[in-house]
Amino acid sequence: MVKALLLENVHSLGRETLEKAGVEVTTLKGALDEDELIAALDGVEMLGIRSKTQVTARVLDNAPSLTTIGAFCIGTNQIDLAHAATNGVAVFNAPFSNTRSVVELAIAEIIALTRRLTEKDKALHGGVWDKSADGAHEVRGRTLGIVGYGNIGTQLSVVAEALGLRVVFYDTAEKLALGNATRMSSLDDLLDVADIVTLHVDGRAGNAGMFGAAQFERMKPGAIFLNLSRGFLVDYATLRERILAGTVAGAAVDVFPVEPKSAGEAFDSELRDLPNVILTPHVGGSTEEAQQDIGLFVSAKLRDYVTVGATGLSVNVPPLILDRPREGAYRIAHLHRNVPGVLAGVNQTLSAVGVNVESQVLGTSGELGYVVTDIGGPLPGSAVQALEDMDPTIRVRVLDQAVLPAG
Structure with missing residues (x-):
């Protein structure tokens, strides 16, 4: 019987889809470190992970039974894709399934930060009636700068325009502007005009540290900043300085350079306890709707690869869309x-x-x-x-x- 290992609270529909196909499935709530993962993969053909588990070259070299990996999320930078391919392991992800959930979180945070709802909420919970319009603005008419115009960035662009935001974007690749969005020729040009800056770039190694002191210095005074993409993109120590200095009016951060492997573990960051800062535990795509869609989508890809050989939308091997062979x-x-x-x-x-x-x-x-x-x-x-x-x-x-x- 084909064996599968699903980690990090993959949605139950993922397990059900594989079990209906006759797969023996083991599930674990948290991530595993390198040695733990090697031991757990003995005899396993299918591996399902989310963002925390690192599938390194060493893991792949010590998992000869492994045939396919499913990243039940958008990003795949936690997997050594090239080494997986040379070991004959096909990798699949969910490039579209949680897009709407991330976009809705970004919109909610943009409105909350622009209205300074975080501070109003904290004051009222502390028993202080702080009724004032100081520092609170409508989002209508403000300029949203989207860095990274992929699946999430483009949908955010459309939704933001519907709210009356002016949208500018920057992407290293040539991308067609949707609606009335304006493509900027450089990141600096975007930072010069954006009242709100939000990052939606991928996790390739070359993007590490892309947003640091020079970029925060370039931002408009009083702009707000969001990062819902990758923790290692941003110099958070500099962001802290800018928030305390008041040059950055607020921030929302969903991703961190180092994140706990399991729910309930201790967390620390230099961004804790800052005014008008929203911190969320990497939940951009964590809605019930998104997780259901991801569970179904990725598990079906794993099933179809093992049973039929189909590789459509694989991120590391040539994509072939195949039906079952004839009887x-x-x-x-x-x-x-x-x-x-x-x-x-x-x-x-x-x-x-x-x-x-x-x-x-x-x-x-x-x-x-x-x-x-x-x-x-x-x-x-x-x-x-x-x-x-x-x-x-x-x-x-x-x-x-x-x-x-x-x-």
Whole structure:
């Protein structure tokens, strides 16, 4: 039986989807460190994680049974994607499922910070009636600067415009502006005009430390700042200084350089106990609706890869959208280095043992190739070994018990 390990409170629908497919599922609430994860992956083919668990090259090299990893979130920087691919492990994520939840949190925080609701709330809980308009503003007519114009940034752009915000954005890639949004030619140009700055960039290593003293200095006096993307992007010590100096009027932070592995653990940050600062425990995508969608989406990708060989929307291997093979047919999935002659080598190996090819699909992406072949009957074990022995081969998987005993 195929075994799966799901960590970090993956939604129950993820477990149910896999169990319906006949997978034996083990779930754990928290993240695991490197040694714990290696031990837990013994005999496991499917791994499901969220943002805390780090799947390093060492983990991958010590998990020979592992076939696929599902990141039940947007980001995949916690996984060594290149090493996973060279080990024949396909990785999937949920690039769209929690977009709306993150956008709604950003909008809520923008309004709360602009109206200084955090301070009004604290005062009233402390028994002080502080009825004043000082420092409180409408968001209508203010300029929102979105850094990173991907799935979240673009949807935030549309929703923000509906509230009357003027939207400017900056992205290192060429992106089509939606609605009346204006593309800025540089981050500095955005910071010069934005009343609200919000980060929605990915977790690639090159983005580390992208927002520090120079960027906070460039921001308009009295602007507010949000980071709902990655904790290592921002110099939070400088943000603290700017808030205390009053040059940054408020901030909302959902992500931190170091985060507890499990709910209930102690947390500390230089941003605690600051005026007009909202701190949330990495819950941008943590709504029941988003987690349900993510649980279904990613678990289905894991199931379809193991059972059918489908790699649609994989983040590290060539994407192939596949149906199930016809009744009575068998399927061979061959992940390999993208060099000339692999397809011919696969077909020669099958021909040599008298196996007829019924259909075949090849996809390539960068240094990788992935060919899926449907054959008319079971495959001799010697042919499987011959495919595995091909120099460019990374991993061969034979689905539906298509292998005859050797000899």
